Amino acid sequence: TQMLSASSLLQVLFFGFGWLFFMRKLFKDYEVRQYVVQVIFSVTFAFSCTMFELIIFEILGVLNSSSRYFHWKLNLCVILLILVFMVPFYIGYFVVSNIRLLHRQKLLFACVLWLTFMYFFWKLGDPFPILSPKHGILSIEQLISRVGVIGVTLMALLSGFGAVNCPYTYMSYFLRNVTDADILALERRLLQTMDMIVSKKKRIAVAHRTMFQRGEVHNKPTGFWGMIKSVTTSVAGSENLSLIQQEVDALEELSRQLFLETADLHATKERIEYSKTFQGKYFNFLGYFFSIYCVWKIFMATINIVFDRVGKTDPVTRGIEITVNYLGIQFDVKFWSQHISFILVGIIIVTSIRGLLITLTK
């Protein structure tokens, strides 16, 4: 019972931590409409952390074996329930409730979406030898193996993306030199473009107003017959206006590009200033090592694929072996290298999640 209470306390702690993280970091500037979302996020976070903690306990040998096994089973069931049933269903439900057409029968369409998801989820296991006579078709092993396939693929993708993105972000070698004059010149161009847009819009507004005052109501041609009609009876003024409108659209696109470029320049200038501080120099230094590690990983992965061989030891293990042999320190190589590689890959994945999401939504 002592063990039980200790682990449930930890679980509640993780839940609270997930809740706070959601409130403070993820949803800092937005308002939470549905508390269900927050609860599910915190519960998933709590159970994932508990599984991680149980693995660590298993390695270190804390708590007794039967209670660990019990907790493990319990956690596994709950997490599978959440991952396969609740989260996809709620995602479908919220997506559907945002589309106006399907608003009436939210539940029905959410169920349809969930069933589609389950179909593809099940199909995922086809190319893999999962079905074995020992376990039967509706068992936990089926679900776990599929979740495992998705998980490993995601981790590999993130790790690969991170390996390429890390050197680019950390190393100051890639920073272009940006001066204040560059920024000012670009800002001036941006303001000039805005002024041009404004003057053109003024002309359009004045034209609309005079036409309105003269009693000609300027309707945009709507529908099929409207378009046919506008071909034959076109007012000279409206043709001029549509030309100006096209110029305005082009200028607006230009202004958006200029804005993004200016924001980019500001960000680069900040990074340059940051890299001159002590903290910046420290991260730059770390960045070089990290980048070398990433480049080595890419190189080895390419060789493994091209020559179709399985990698025996990774650079961290080799590095530690070399250090141990050179310095003669007593070191449990296997144990530590496993953990250090684990931590390094974890760092790459965590830092690249954000980078990947930003790149995808640019």
Added chain:
Amino acid sequence: MAALDRVKVLVLGDSGVGKSSLVHLLCQNQVLGNPSWTVGCSVDVRIHDYKEGTPEEKTYYIELWDVGGSVGSATSVKSTRAVFYNSLNGIILVHDLTNKKSSQNLYRWSLEALNRDVAPMGVLVTNGDYDREQFADNQIPLLVIGTKLDQIPETKRNEVLTRTAFLAEDFNAEEINLDCTNPRYLAAGSSNAVKLSRFFDKVIEKRYFLRDGNQV
């Protein structure tokens, strides 16, 4: 038409409150059919008759600068946005009636815009915290607009409207609550249209007329 004088009014607010729909409604008298994310700044022009119906009636251009983004953006985006805050004559603060955080963020928005404009008559702030006295002294006219009024159920309306009344009082400004997808809220002659007209008149006055009534 001879070239008219112009005033510049900023439209500020959080992402997704309905600034683009509002500006479109004000300038084109039409509902915006396909709102999309505003990148950078989008400008539109409204022609306004100052002191309509009186002998001193004069027509002005009102430029509505709709600046996109969120108040918690990176510093680089904020510095880029600041380029639009030059020589502004009025600010319309837009918030979403269904989202309390957007109303709270209005304080930060107004400070961001007013801090930038450190003209002789501008507001000087030392520590960035909100202080009601700054707004009492502020020379730039403000207007607070609450959107998505139709999405508030009848039962909650009073509570929401009281809250927004306090908000407008804090800014020493008038307030309008409407739904940007329905032009009848700004129909000619309605109280909202009168408030809007008064606000634009005030902006033009502060820009072009000195206190003793002579033209600059």
